[in-house]
Amino acid sequence: MDIYWLWMQDHILSMVAVVITIVLIYHYLIEKDTGVKLSKRYRSSIFEAQSKIFLNATQYLISGNKDLAIREFLNAVDINRETIETYFALGGLFRSNGEIEKAISIHRSLIARENISESTRLRALRELAIDFDKGGFVDKAIETYKDVLKINRDQYEVILALCRIYEDIEDWDEAYNYRIMLSKVGHVNQAETISHILVEKAKKYFLKGDFAKCDEDLEDALRFAPSVSAKILRLKLIIIKGDMDGARFNLLELLKEHPLYASFIFLALGEIGKTWNDLDKTNYLQRLEVLRGFFLGLEDKELLESPSMVLSQVRMLKEGGKFENAHEILKAWIYEHKNPSEVLKIEYIKLLIQLKKTDEVVSQVMGFLENIHKSLSRHYCKSCGYESDDIFWRCPQCHEWETISFRWKM
Numbered sequence: 001m002d003i004y005w006l007w008m009q010d011h012i013l014s015m016v017a018v019v020i021t022i023v024l025i026y027h028y029l030i031e032k033d034t035g036v037k038l039s040k041r042y043r044s045s046i047f048e049a050q051s052k053i054f055l056n057a058t059q060y061l062i063s064g065n066k067d068l069a070i071r072e073f074l075n076a077v078d079i080n081r082e083t084i085e086t087y088f089a090l091g092g093l094f095r096s097n098g099e100i101e102k103a104i105s106i107h108r109s110l111i112a113r114e115n116i117s118e119s120t121r122l123r124a125l126r127e128l129a130i131d132f133d134k135g136g137f138v139d140k141a142i143e144t145y146k147d148v149l150k151i152n153r154d155q156y157e158v159i160l161a162l163c164r165i166y167e168d169i170e171d172w173d174e175a176y177n178y179r180i181m182l183s184k185v186g187h188v189n190q191a192e193t194i195s196h197i198l199v200e201k202a203k204k205y206f207l208k209g210d211f212a213k214c215d216e217d218l219e220d221a222l223r224f225a226p227s228v229s230a231k232i233l234r235l236k237l238i239i240i241k242g243d244m245d246g247a248r249f250n251l252l253e254l255l256k257e258h259p260l261y262a263s264f265i266f267l268a269l270g271e272i273g274k275t276w277n278d279l280d281k282t283n284y285l286q287r288l289e290v291l292r293g294f295f296l297g298l299e300d301k302e303l304l305e306s307p308s309m310v311l312s313q314v315r316m317l318k319e320g321g322k323f324e325n326a327h328e329i330l331k332a333w334i335y336e337h338k339n340p341s342e343v344l345k346i347e348y349i350k351l352l353i354q355l356k357k358t359d360e361v362v363s364q365v366m367g368f369l370e371n372i373h374k375s376l377s378r379h380y381c382k383s384c385g386y387e388s389d390d391i392f393w394r395c396p397q398c399h400e401w402e403t404i405s406f407r408w409k410m
Ligand SMILES: [Zn+2]
Pocket: 381, 382, 383, 384, 385, 386, 395, 396, 397, 398, 399, 400, 403
């Protein structure tokens, strides 16, 4: 029975493939006879490409194993016998199957046709650009997307694709231009993203040591949206200028606004240009050290309520080898707060081990494990994730049988 069914499947598939080929060849011949004038740009090897496509398509359909995709595609052909749609469907199928070259040939041949509407040609050009894009031909993708925009500027998806490409290759000038264009076409506010792009641009200047240009782009960025990354870069420029009062003030503002980013802020402050001259380097690092001292000495009660503030203080102290100080701060914090996060508890246990406070390690670890144990169920459903300590042979949530599993991982 199985063998019979398989034979049928192959048979039907081949039959339909042959029918499609005949339809395609029919259209191909008609076109050839009418002596189509090809557009200048895609004149070369169009007919050669077309005949290749017919062969490839047939081969693909007969030997391909993407049964479902093909069957769906064939259904579509039955309903709508327009060849143009057949081409688009085939092109899309090839592209999604990773056969970019074949997709490119199909879309090129569509663009070259004289007897199609301008909107179809535009659609084909757009598809071609996506082929190049998916195939990793970045330059060609950019060129073709731009060709699409030359015909019709009002295309959100195309502009967005260009934005993505330019951001990928870190061409921030172009990324900025197209993001501006996008903000005019779409209804989504792009200010935040534009700010990020300008910050990236400014960062490049910063790392090169061109602080004046960095300042310029950064001012623009802040005008679009005061993103965290913009504010961190502004702080770095203030440190470069040697304005330590300003640096302290800006750091404090930044921490108050984004206490969760405390660790991250200092990580970002530590990034400096490799090609900076020695004077810039030494000055910057010395001033950063002063700022770190200021951060460790902070006594702002409200600010120190945030676990991430404490965590980054503790880590900074550990980096400097000051384990006793780190222990003191963390111990005080943990005793003052009822439910410290797991990360803080682990950090605390690590500190206790470092300081060889064995008795306290044992009691802390016991408490920690007890808590983890309480928060985890013994069993769970493999199919839907339902959790329970009971034994269930039929899952009460998804009603599958024997999906119960024992928990091995946290
Ligand atoms: Zn279930």
